Amino acid sequence: MRNSGPKFASVEPEELPFDICKTESNDSLTKINREMIKELEGPKNSLHQNMHLRSGMVLLKNFLDHHNQVKIIQKCRDLGIGSGGFYRPRFRDGAKLHLRMMCLGMNWDAESRLYQDERLIDGAKAPNIPQEFSDLVDKAIHASHDFLREKYKNINVEAEVPKMSPEICIVNFYSNYGRLGLHQDRDETKESLHKGLPVVSFSLGDSAEFLYGTNRDVASACKVLLESGDVLIFGGKSRLIFHGVSSILPSTAPKQLIDEASLRPGRLNLTFRQYSPSFVR
Numbered sequence: 001m002r003n004s005g006p007k008f009a010s011v012e013p014e015e016l017p018f019d020i021c022k023t024e025s026n027d028s029l030t031k032i033n034r035e036m037i038k039e040l041e042g043p044k045n046s047l048h049q050n051m052h053l054r055s056g057m058v059l060l061k062n063f064l065d066h067h068n069q070v071k072i073i074q075k076c077r078d079l080g081i082g083s084g085g086f087y088r089p090r091f092r093d094g095a096k097l098h099l100r101m102m103c104l105g106m107n108w109d110a111e112s113r114l115y116q117d118e119r120l121i122d123g124a125k126a127p128n129i130p131q132e133f134s135d136l137v138d139k140a141i142h143a144s145h146d147f148l149r150e151k152y153k154n155i156n157v158e159a160e161v162p163k164m165s166p167e168i169c170i171v172n173f174y175s176n177y178g179r180l181g182l183h184q185d186r187d188e189t190k191e192s193l194h195k196g197l198p199v200v201s202f203s204l205g206d207s208a209e210f211l212y213g214t215n216r217d218v219a220s221a222c223k224v225l226l227e228s229g230d231v232l233i234f235g236g237k238s239r240l241i242f243h244g245v246s247s248i249l250p251s252t253a254p255k256q257l258i259d260e261a262s263l264r265p266g267r268l269n270l271t272f273r274q275y276s277p278s279f280v281r
């Protein structure tokens, strides 16, 4: 048996570390531009047209404010260039995913579809989920309950969207050409899936065309636009919904966000999940 090689599969060196932010420093012109953009954009549309897309699936429009979006990007940037940071995962057949990924809390491996403490490509441990991220997930679930209570008189909001304490966060960065095929998120424990503990998804940067449906058929899937600041929740009866990202819409990120957070062209997405129902934060 050959045993002299490295313990972990090799990683193409040019891919690590991957910085989701542009490295050029902001100059004073950027600050002037920021003021101009604020004037041109005018006050942000404060109408939150939240949507109940199907049972267990709620879209909270513009839930993450500008300040939170900047903080999330900066935090993901810092974690993403460190140990356990962004890399380009492969499927079992060797094909690479059209995105960069980093896991927080626990490592999810696209090849084995298992959660592990150390990731297979380099043995790195997953950085912890920042407390601020978990707090925002909590707020988003409460906001979905408020929205549903307002919309329907006698709804059992906890059955519709159960509460969840995130143990895992998969952070994806999509360039303009990024995409993700229709799939189910079903690698958490059976109990977690059975209870319908939701996946909570944050979108930042460029908008995405998001597909969802009851099977893997792209033609019959529903489409919804996910914009920067949107939070999508799918749990309860929609926990095992097929979903994916068919395209990224270039240059659609809020200018002020790009200016302040220096996010590269593309989209950052964070999906939070609870691995096991017995987990208590």
Ligand SMILES: O=C(O)CCC(=O)C(=O)O
Pocket (backbone or CB within 6 Å): 170, 172, 180, 185, 201, 208, 210, 226, 243, 244, 245, 269, 271
């Ligand atoms: O980018 C998205 O909106 C979805 C990401 C996703 O489905 C996943 O990471 O499992």
Ligand SMILES: [Fe+2]
Pocket (backbone or CB within 6 Å): 183, 184, 185, 243, 271
């Ligand atoms: Fe997913």
